[in-house]
Amino acid sequence: MNFRLVFLIMLPHSLSPGSFTILTLAVISSFLIFLRHDPEEEGIEFWMFAKNHYVMYEEEFEKARDPQVNGDLIAYGAMERRLLSGVLSDTPVPDLVEVQLTMASRFFSGPIDAVGFTDLRPLLEAEGLDKRINPASFSPWTREGRIFGLPHDMHPVMLGYRADIVEAAGIDVNDIETWEDFVRILTPLMRDFDGDGTMDRYLLDLWETDYFGIEMLLLQAGGWYFDITGAPAMNSDINIKVLATMVHWTTGPSRIGVNVPRFDAEGNRMRLEGGVIFQFMPDWYAGVMQQDVPGLAGKMKMMPLPAWEPGGRRTSCTGGTMLSIPKRAAHPEAAWEFAKKLYLGTEVAEKLYKEAMIVSPVIDNWDEDFYDEPIAYYSGQPVGRFYLDLANDIPQRVPSAFMVMAQQAMINAFIRTRREAQQAGVHEVEDILSLARAELDTAQTLIENKMRRNTFLNPMEDQP
Amino acid sequence: MMSMKFIERSSQVMAYVLLTVCACITLVPFIWLGFAALRNPEVYFDFQFIPRVRHVQMMEAPENPELRKVWAQVLPSEGMEISAATELVGADVVNQARNEHLIEYRNGKVAWDMMSLQYFKRLLAGNEFPFARSFLNSVFYASVTAVFATLFCAMGGYALAKFEFKCRTLFTRIVLMALVIPGSLLLAPGYQLLFKLGLLDSYWGLILPGLAPAFGVFLFRQSMLNAVPTELMESARIDGCGEIRLFFEMILPMVRPMLGAFLLITFLGCWNNFIGPQIVLQTPSKFPLAVAIAQLKGIYSTEYGLLMAGTILSIAPVMALFLLLQKEFISGLTSGAVKG
Numbered sequence: 001m002n003f004r005l006v007f008l009i010m011l012p013h014s015l016s017p018g019s020f021t022i023l024t025l026a027v028i029s030s031f032l033i034f035l036r037h038d039p040e041e042e043g044i045e046f047w048m049f050a051k052n053h054y055v056m057y058e059e060e061f062e063k064a065r066d067p068q069v070n071g072d073l074i075a076y077g078a079m080e081r082r083l084l085s086g087v088l089s090d091t092p093v094p095d096l097v098e099v100q101l102t103m104a105s106r107f108f109s110g111p112i113d114a115v116g117f118t119d120l121r122p123l124l125e126a127e128g129l130d131k132r133i134n135p136a137s138f139s140p141w142t143r144e145g146r147i148f149g150l151p152h153d154m155h156p157v158m159l160g161y162r163a164d165i166v167e168a169a170g171i172d173v174n175d176i177e178t179w180e181d182f183v184r185i186l187t188p189l190m191r192d193f194d195g196d197g198t199m200d201r202y203l204l205d206l207w208e209t210d211y212f213g214i215e216m217l218l219l220q221a222g223g224w225y226f227d228i229t230g231a232p233a234m235n236s237d238i239n240i241k242v243l244a245t246m247v248h249w250t251t252g253p254s255r256i257g258v259n260v261p262r263f264d265a266e267g268n269r270m271r272l273e274g275g276v277i278f279q280f281m282p283d284w285y286a287g288v289m290q291q292d293v294p295g296l297a298g299k300m301k302m303m304p305l306p307a308w309e310p311g312g313r314r315t316s317c318t319g320g321t322m323l324s325i326p327k328r329a330a331h332p333e334a335a336w337e338f339a340k341k342l343y344l345g346t347e348v349a350e351k352l353y354k355e356a357m358i359v360s361p362v363i364d365n366w367d368e369d370f371y372d373e374p375i376a377y378y379s380g381q382p383v384g385r386f387y388l389d390l391a392n393d394i395p396q397r398v399p400s401a402f403m404v405m406a407q408q409a410m411i412n413a414f415i416r417t418r419r420e421a422q423q424a425g426v427h428e429v430e431d432i433l434s435l436a437r438a439e440l441d442t443a444q445t446l447i448e449n450k451m452r453r454n455t456f457l458n459p460m461e462d463q464p
Numbered sequence: 465m466m467s468m469k470f471i472e473r474s475s476q477v478m479a480y481v482l483l484t485v486c487a488c489i490t491l492v493p494f495i496w497l498g499f500a501a502l503r504n505p506e507v508y509f510d511f512q513f514i515p516r517v518r519h520v521q522m523m524e525a526p527e528n529p530e531l532r533k534v535w536a537q538v539l540p541s542e543g544m545e546i547s548a549a550t551e552l553v554g555a556d557v558v559n560q561a562r563n564e565h566l567i568e569y570r571n572g573k574v575a576w577d578m579m580s581l582q583y584f585k586r587l588l589a590g591n592e593f594p595f596a597r598s599f600l601n602s603v604f605y606a607s608v609t610a611v612f613a614t615l616f617c618a619m620g621g622y623a624l625a626k627f628e629f630k631c632r633t634l635f636t637r638i639v640l641m642a643l644v645i646p647g648s649l650l651l652a653p654g655y656q657l658l659f660k661l662g663l664l665d666s667y668w669g670l671i672l673p674g675l676a677p678a679f680g681v682f683l684f685r686q687s688m689l690n691a692v693p694t695e696l697m698e699s700a701r702i703d704g705c706g707e708i709r710l711f712f713e714m715i716l717p718m719v720r721p722m723l724g725a726f727l728l729i730t731f732l733g734c735w736n737n738f739i740g741p742q743i744v745l746q747t748p749s750k751f752p753l754a755v756a757i758a759q760l761k762g763i764y765s766t767e768y769g770l771l772m773a774g775t776i777l778s779i780a781p782v783m784a785l786f787l788l789l790q791k792e793f794i795s796g797l798t799s800g801a802v803k804g
Contacts, residue, residue, distance in 0.1 A: 019614075019792075021789070030608060073748060075758050075759060091659045
């Protein structure tokens with residue numbers, strides 16, 4: 001008896017009904033997969049991690065011919081690993097890839113020539129595109145004068161607030177110019193509804209573990225983790241003052257901040273129930289709010305950030321995405337042409353705003369009428385125009401491979417300073433300054449040591 | 465004697481009560497998942513489980529006497545449905561009164577109109593989410609891997625248990641050592657290897673690495689040692705039975721419970737595998753359900769209802785399969801537990 005016959009005859013005897021079911025599934029599904037025709041993908045390979053971007057670009061992908069463009073939506077973590085593998089160990093890379101700010105920092109850790117993305121500066125300058133895009137938007141993607149990506153956005157920041165609560169109290173937010181005004185005028189809105197001695201409604205979504213809020217305040221004040229040369233500047237005077245103020249706002253009798261997590265059901269519930277009145281609202285988050293908390297439609301409004309000093313900057317920025325061409329891309333010229341078409345055109349800018357509330361960094365697009373349309377969710381305010389009015393004040397950011405580490409060090413400093421302030425019973429900014437300075441000195445030393453140990457940047461023979 | 469019986473019965477009842485409580489606790493996340501997939505977006509975060517009709521009720525000690533006067537005229541003492549209150553005084557007044565904590569919402573009967581199958585319809589419609597394609601991918605990947613892995617593990621285990629050959633002990637030790645290496649450690653070298661073999665972004669790139677897991681080979685080795693008498697094999701050989709026929713006709717039926725159990729374990733493992741397909745596959749049309757559903761979670765925003773409905777759709781088939789096959793799964797795991 002030959003083997004095949006034996007196998008077929010004995011199969012029902014050897015297998016239980018369950019095993020037989022799985023075997024049957026294997027045979028049928030193999031047959032269906034074999035019959036299914038997945039067309040060979042040719043043309044430009046485009047990776048992205050944000051689903052809303054993918055949806056917005058789909059039409060452009062379909063329109064693109066000669067070469068065609070294949071957009072692949074890949075989960076953030078998977079894309080980061082694949083892209084790192086691609087640039088470090090020659091596994092496949094796409095022709096175009098959208099890289100988020102935190103992810104991008106990991107690609108900048110080696111020597112400048114080893115960064116896996118094409119330097120776009122010569123192309124941008126040759127075509128005059130560097131003048132058509134908001135300069136601040138280039139800053140996170142620029143290292144040692146080389147520009148490694150076309151900016152997707154600017155992400156100016158405003159304060160989104162519960163207009164129904166603020167206006168019911170007869171408060172006009174136009175009276176608020178500085179953070180000092182903010183605290184003075186709005187603190188009466190905080191409430192302890194159940195009388196248990198703990199506030200149930202706070203003014204601001206700011207907490208020691210929320211690096212979004214921390215970074216926005218640092219940048220607005222003119223501080224940042226690194227100076228213009230890329231050297232760590234954790235313990236700069238501005239950072240110390242901002243940290244002390246944040247601790248002042250999150251501890252003791254002067255507390256106005258509360259932890260309201262983003263992208264989180266619990267946080268959204270707090271927003272809905274009025275647990276917080278004012279939120280930091282970068283343009284992209286203004287879009288997220290509409291989708292995640294539809295119950296606040298018509299109750300929200302926007303205002304510029306209060307300045308640190310009278311006449312000071314009324315905005316900040318956070319996050320960001322660039323469109324890059326890996327050095328090993330198979331079709332770099334075609335990728336560049338498509339990148340320009342996608343990012344500089346009005347059509348995608350309009351979709352980007354209408355779908356996600358993200359305003360374009362391309363200066364030519366700023367006069368478009370769609371930015372003036374009233375947004376029902378934000379009580380009919382032309383939110384796009386508000387953001388664009390702040391675009392020229394957006395602070396610049398210095399990129400670094402050590403950004404994630406610096407973020408963590410800043411959060412640690414915040415947590416420790418807050419704890420020490422509580423233990424010492426000090427709540428005023430002036431009293432907290434010395435505590436903040438000590439913690440930020442520690443953070444500075446930590447980042448300096450980490451950077452010194454980077455053998456790519458400091459050869460072994462130069463190490464202490 | 466009576467008291468012994470009573471104690472025995474009481475402890476049995478206690479055990480059942482305890483197990484029932486534990487079973488209920490285990491079910492809570494599934495119930496939550498079910499309601500989360502059914503709640504409409506506008507009330508999504510308002511309720512933990514079932515959406516309820518909301519009543520407006522007056523609170524004590526309001527601060528704003530004017531509003532209190534309005535509400536005192538409008539509200540009956542037992543409260544009224546929020547929709548009726550909104551109709552009477554307008555949404556703005558209701559919102560303002562709630563913000564001022566002059567009124568409070570109380571939950572009433574179940575609000576069936578706040579639940580719908582909209583997320584399931586959207587997922588199954590195929591416009592937003594390629595359910596049919598991902599489902600087929602999952603079935604293919606899980607069933608093919610499970611079938612081949614079971615076959616190869618049985619073969620490997622049989623060889624290690626019943627054949628005398630050079631370095632058999634060494635091979636058994638290598639299998640044992642492979643058991644202690646965490647799978648996540650193999651991700652990076654595995655990725656590199658698949659790239660060198662040209663298997664990235666292919667079904668084979670997923671299936672091949674799982675074809676002969678050390679756990680399975682060792683499990684079958686132990687099972688063969690216990691369940692397959694060497695004398696029986698020798699008798700079969702004397703009667704002229706070939707090695708392949710011997711394996712399929714005699715050996716496999718003798719470890720049939722283990723075959724079923726391992727097949728199901730591997731199937732479930734592959735169905736739920738997320739990190740492997742996410743790293744190896746790049747083309748969305750090849751994504752299994754686990755990875756395709758993860759794409760519903762955006763970095764900037766997430767439609768939780770859609771994600772929950774997707775999770776239900778992804779676990780439902782495998783749960784049904786498990787419920788159907790649980791008897792043989794358990795008998796497979798316990799076979800050999802009692803030595804005869």
